[in-house]
Amino acid sequence: MASPLLRLVVLFGGVSAEHDVSCVTAAHVLAAADRSKYDLVPIGITKGGTWLRNDKAIAALTEGSALPDRLEAAGTEIEPLTAIRGEVDGPDQPVTVVLPLLHGPHGEDGTIQGMLELFKVPYVGAGVLSSALCMDKAMAKVVAEQAGIPQCRWIEFRDGIDDPNTIVARAVDELGLPLFVKPANLGSSVGISKAHDPSELDKAIDIALRYDDVVIIEEHVTAREVEVAVLGNTAPEASVPGEILPGSEFYDYEDKYVTGAATLVIPAELPDDATREVRYLAAKAFTALRCAGMARVDFFYEEGGRGWLLNEVNTIPGFTPGSMYPKLWEATGVRYPDLIDQLVTFALENHRRRVGFSTDH
Known part of the structure; x- marks a missing residue:
């Protein structure tokens, strides 16, 4: 049978x-x-x-x-x-x-x-702790910093705790202008704004607060946007990197899902040593944030400056055929249907490991 x-x-x-x-x-x-x-x-x-x-x-x-x-x-x-x-x-x-x-x-x-x-x-995918951690960009940055993974400069604003009257002045003083503002617990570029002056920064914070009570304010980085797909559990593998060339001022929701104006360059045109380094950093971030199954790890590449800077880690990345995660794996040699099969295999592997722990004392 x-x-x-x-x-x-x-x-x-x-x-x-x-x-x-x-x-x-x-x-x-x-x-x-x-x-x-x-x-x-x-x-x-x-x-x-x-x-x-x-x-x-x-x-x-x-x-x-x-x-x-x-x-x-x-x-x-x-x-x-x-x-x-x-x-x-x-x-x-x-x-x-x-x-x-x-x-x-x-x-x-x-x-x-x-x-x-x-x-x-x-x-499929990350567990409770990793999911919550990667979703909260502020806490993810704290853990990544502890793991020694380079990032751009940033500050956190918590509504009801931090003083809203001083946050704008502090951000401009510490990080300069322009600045990026985003809700800590959201993705797909929803609620993200670029602020060019204090007035725009104040409005950008209000926009982000529609979605979350924790707001991330980041320095503007003149850099290339590069993403790496990671697959696995305890021994994760990183795909070839891909570069995003935004169709607007930055890679926003319209660019991703409405106009489709952004260009994806896969594999990214990078020196061999830079490619090796970003793949290593992607797997390191995946492990440090206790991811499992899959994640897309996003970086800025500041050529001639600080090099690779971690942007964020997405534990449930976009998964359409036109999305970066499956396209990166296709370029690395894993077809879309095979990717689904591997994710199911990793899910079963993780489950067997978790249920095998003793409940006795």
Whole structure:
């Protein structure tokens, strides 16, 4: 008798400003996954937090029909535990792996990962601590600094704790102008602004505070933007680096997801020693921040200056065929469907390790 297919639950949507990005990512992952290996179960989470099984997508997958370029968090309402574990109990229950594609808060920040730990279900990607750490850019910078990974200069503003009347003057005095302002706990360039003077800086802080109560203010760096994809668990491997040439003043949300004006250069045109160094630093950051499965590690390259400066680490990077993470691995020799297979393998490996720990004292 043939073995049952591994049940791969794809979680998408979510209670986040990055909901729409996640819906696009999920459609492409489902289209690329090998249907001869997986029973694919798309579960959408609405912006209000309701879990829905996307029956239309399931029917299309069953029939071998094409999926749309974007999935909707729509369908039959389902309890989270049933969605994750399935409706079959007992010895015939298929092995389930969850692939969270929930960008931003309530998905990439350790909350979903904690729930999956409680359910004792294998899942792709970083665990609770690493997810929360990498989501909070301020805390990630603290850990990266402790690990000796070079970064640009920055300060943190915490609403309700730090003095808003002095933060603008302090930032200009310590970091100069222009400055970049971003919410600490968000991605996809949502809420990020570039401030050229104190007035713009004040407005940029207000914009970031719409999304989070912790704001990062960073120095402007005249540098190339280079990203590296990392894959693995305890022995992570780094892809060839890729460079982003923004179509606007900086690589913002419009550039990434609307206009598509940015140019991705893969592999990045770098000296061999610079390529080796950034791949080493990417794996080092991955390990220092306790990542697992996958992450995209973003750098600035200040030629003729400080060299490589860590920007941030994304534990659930964009995963469409046009996204940097899968494109970097394709250039390194790992095809998109094979990448999904490897991530599932790493998820099962991590799960076996975690459940093997003793609960006795």
